[in-house]
Amino acid sequence: MSITAIRAIEALRAEGRRITTARRTIIELLGATNDHLTAEHIATAVQHAYPEIHVSTVYRTLESLDEWGLVEHVHRGHGAAFFHLAASHPHMVCEACGRVIDVPQEEFDALVARVRDVYGFDIDVAHNALMGRCLVHDPRAGGLLAPPVSSREGAGPGARDG
Amino acid sequence: MSITAIRAIEALRAEGRRITTARRTIIELLGATNDHLTAEHIATAVQHAYPEIHVSTVYRTLESLDEWGLVEHVHRGHGAAFFHLAASHPHMVCEACGRVIDVPQEEFDALVARVRDVYGFDIDVAHNALMGRCLVHDPRAGGLLAPPVSSREGAGPGARDG
DNA sequence: CGCTCAGATACGAACACCTCGCATCTGCGA
DNA sequence: TCGCAGATGCGAGGTGTTCGTATCTGAGCG
Known part of the structure; x- marks a missing residue:
């Protein structure tokens, strides 16, 4: 697992938040790629490993992680925003x-x-x-x-x- | 009617495009305001004067005018883009x-x-x-x-x- | 002024991208 | 192992926009 992913998960733990499968998988996925993934891409990838994880959970998880400063979203003009682990640039x-x-x-x-x-x-x-x-x-x-x-x-x- | 609106309409004429009610009304509206209007705002305003003008016509008209360089759209992060007469900034x-x-x-x-x-x-x-x-x-x-x-x-x- | 027809429009269905409510489930501290 | 706040699954709903198609109309022509 990438260092940033590990840091993100530790940050969750440090704040007393739950380490759920959805959260861990999304963080690992984002940490393992340099691509700029949309929520739908992320959902598809996550469901490849855990088909029971619902797309709405992916949206909510991303929103939470964003709010807690662990991931960031960037708006393209059209189409979906893309997400990555926090590293403002x-x-x-x-x-x-x-x-x-x-x-x-x-x-x-x-x-x-x-x-x-x-x-x-x-x-x-x-x-x-x-x-x-x-x-x-x-x-x-x-x-x-x-x-x-x-x-x-x-x-x-x-x-x-x- | 504002000077920019007049120019836009003349540009339409000069290129042999039709001056329709929808086009003229939208251009006049955009020329008459400094607000940053979304397509829906524009549709609402246009329909106040011409209720028969359909929202999809507003979208298509804006798309055409944009393509011809007479109006521009700007993407906000979330929610709708907004439109104004061409004046890139x-x-x-x-x-x-x-x-x-x-x-x-x-x-x-x-x-x-x-x-x-x-x-x-x-x-x-x-x-x-x-x-x-x-x-x-x-x-x-x-x-x-x-x-x-x-x-x-x-x-x-x-x-x-x- | 009326005819003609490419181009424009009205309408509604469909779409992409999310958001939300609610019942159920689960991570984790006690 | 138990309890429960917090997280999730599921599906309906929402917003902003696009598209297909039948109909209509601006504007050039006679």
Whole structure:
């Protein structure tokens, strides 16, 4: 089991919360992958091992773990949000291929500080993904590199948008 | 009718598209307000004047106008996206009060340029709203100012989130 | 002004993604 | 091992949106 998963489970125990099969399995799953999984993906994977775990339990468990700071969710523009073990950092999602790129929080520090000063608003850059395009998919960046839309990479359900 | 609305309608005409009641009404509505309206809000408002205009027509019309570059949609984290006449700029949405703050694109230019260079990714900062909190609602920024959650300001349906 | 028809619309069913209520079950402290 | 608060299974319900299809209409043409 990954270190972060172990930490998450210990955190549950430390706060006196129950270590249930659903919680343990979801945490292990999230700890074992670098993918950005939607609740439905998680439910499917969890049910592969424990078919009796209901999708609504997965939603509720994710919500609880999120609330307790052990996992985080990120909203893509369309389609489902995706989840990962807590490690606040922004994500960029390519509208053409669906790929998710992790970005260090530091890249946004200057912007966040300025917006806080000027607009009196504290941005949580990790909560919504930043949409855009990998340069290979950007029609403005030299069509040479641009493959047709058919060459989707990691596009799960919900990579379409305008 | 607002200047931007007139321009949008002329753009429709110039491209040989039909000026229908639904299109004209939606464009006038968006041109007449600075609010950030969801498709459902728009449908309700439009139906106030023309009850026969169906909500699915509103969705399709908005989709078309968006595709033609005359309106834009912005995704909030939860709940419905909101629409406005084309004027690409980022938005920040307070998770506590639902308020939407418009930000000039220029604030993001440096970040966008750096991300393009370093990560090979072209961010469209206007597509997803940036979530966060007005400083008055930020528990970390001196609880003195923080009103209870009940004091929602512009929170429409879907201002809740974790 | 009336004819024509591609394009637009009304309507309702269906869909994706969740959320909720409630009866049952279970982790864990006593 | 017992008791019960908290967690889960199950299915209905909700919200926001998309789609198929029959009908209608804007606008060019005569």
